Each structure stands twice: as structure tokens, then as C-alpha cells.
Amino acid sequence: DVKVTQSSRYLVKRTGEKVFLECVQDMDHENMFWYRQDPGLGLRLIYFSYDVKMKEKGDIPEGYSVSREKKERFSLILESASTNQTSMYLCASSVGQWNNQPQHFGDGTRLSIL
Amino acid sequence: DAKTTQPTSMDCAEGRAANLPCNHSTISGNEYVYWYRQIHSQGPQYIIHGLKNNETNEMASLIITEDRKSSTLILPHATLRDTAVYYCIVRVGRQAGTALIFGKGTTLSVSS
Numbered sequence: 001d002v003k004v005t006q007s008s009r010y011l012v013k014r015t016g017e018k019v020f021l022e023c024v025q026d027m028d029h030e031n032m033f034w035y036r037q038d039p040g041l042g043l044r045l046i047y048f049s050y051d052v053k054m055k056e057k058g059d060i061p062e063g064y065s066v067s068r069e070k071k072e073r074f075s076l077i078l079e080s081a082s083t084n085q086t087s088m089y090l091c092a093s094s095v096g097q098w099n100n101q102p103q104h105f106g107d108g109t110r111l112s113i114l
Numbered sequence: 115d116a117k118t119t120q121p122t123s124m125d126c127a128e129g130r131a132a133n134l135p136c137n138h139s140t141i142s143g144n145e146y147v148y149w150y151r152q153i154h155s156q157g158p159q160y161i162i163h164g165l166k167n168n169e170t171n172e173m174a175s176l177i178i179t180e181d182r183k184s185s186t187l188i189l190p191h192a193t194l195r196d197t198a199v200y201y202c203i204v205r206v207g208r209q210a211g212t213a214l215i216f217g218k219g220t221t222l223s224v225s226s
Contacts, residue, residue, distance in 0.1 A: 004157075092157075102148055107157045
């Protein structure tokens with residue numbers, strides 16, 4: 001079974017803090033993704049990575065950065081947290097580049113910025 | 115990606131089969147049908163996907179009509195743990211690096 005593990009289920013931080021969200025997958029997947037999920041807005045893609053050290057902006061990258069130094073690990077960084085970044089953050093991974101394989105998700109991190 | 119239409123909610127008795135329909139009348143030839151579900155406060159869980167043939171795995175079966183304009187996800191023996199929001203997504207297979215777009219989905223309530 002594919003396993004995508006996010007480091008925290010719940011996190012509370014203060015505005016202005018630098019926040020790190022970690023994600024690890026154990027299936028040697030090439031692609032990794034960071035989404036946020038908000039009521040009424042569905043899933044929105046922040047960044048994705050198709051290889052080590054490679055990254056592409058998604059639909060809402062502002063205020064975020066990412067790091068992929070190893071194939072199995074994809075980190076999301078909130079450079080200076082703000083209250084509008086309070087959300088559920090979801091990491092996903094998938095295999096290959098040009099195929100039909102699905103994305104597999106972690107359990108999410110519910111982040112609150114006070 | 116093609117638009118999908120699903121009922122807002124469905125009920126199912128525990129132990130019975132749950133049949134969740136999805137309409138995707140504008141699907142194109144290279145688009146796959148994917149099903150995910152999301153249990154409250156958890157991440158989405160992949161269930162099954164297919165192109166035109168029916169598919170079955172340990173979780174569910176996917177029946178796609180011959181014209182591919184609709185499909186049905188079947189949970190053969192629903193349990194209380196199958197209560198979740200179920201999403202039908204249609205997208206081109208060769209888009210590994212693009213976002214999944216979840217619609218409103220169907221809220222399935224399984225009761226004893």
C-alpha cells in the first residue's frame with residue numbers, strides 16, 4: 001500500500017512565524033504535491049515537484065515555498081505565516097510523468113495561525 | 115477536464131451494496147474516470163479508476179457505460195466506515211503534474 005505521511009495532524013502557530021510542513025512517501029514516487037483545502041473552495045494546488053530539486057508553481061503559490069532535497073520528502077514552507085493561511089494542508093504523491101496513475105494523499109495537517 | 119454531476123447525498127443500509135452514480139456526458143476519448151472518497155477530517159483516499167472497461171479492486175467496482183457518458187461506483191457490502199463524501203473526477207491521464215479538481219461529491223451515509 002502507498003503510504004504518504006505528514007508530520008503533524010494539528011499545528012498552531014503565530015503570525016509572522018516561519019512554518020515547516022513535512023511530507024514523506026514510501027513508494028519511490030516521482031511526483032509530489034501540496035494542496036490546501038478550504039470549505040467551499042475545494043482543493044487548491046500550491047506547488048508540485050516532479051523530481052528531486054525540481055518544483056513547479058501551482059495555482060496559489062504566493063506566501064509559500066517548497067523544498068525537495070530527497071525523492072521521498074517534500075516540504076512546504078510558510079515564510080511568514082498569516083491568518084489567511086489557516087487551512088487543511090494535504091500532501092499527495094504519484095508515480096511517473098505521463099500516465100494515468102492516481103495521486104495518493106496523506107491524512108492532512110490542520111494548521112491554525114493565530 | 116470534463117464536468118461531472120453526482121447526487122448530493124445517498125443513504126445505504128449496512129451490509130447492502132452502495133451504488134454511486136456519476137454523469138460525465140462530455141467526457142473525451144483520452145479522459146479517465148477516477149473515484150476518491152474523503153472521510154471527515156482525513157485526506158482524500160483513492161478508490162479506483164478506469165478508462166472504458168469495468169474495473170474491480172479490493173475496495174470497489176467501477177462500471178462505465180459503453181458510451182462512457184456515465185459510471186457507477188459499487189461498494190459491494192457497505193459498512194459504517196464507508197460513510198464519507200465520494201468524488202468522481204474525469205481527467206486526462208497524461209497530466210501527472212496537474213491538480214485534481216474535486217467537485218461537491220456525494221455524501222454517502224451508511225446506517226445500521
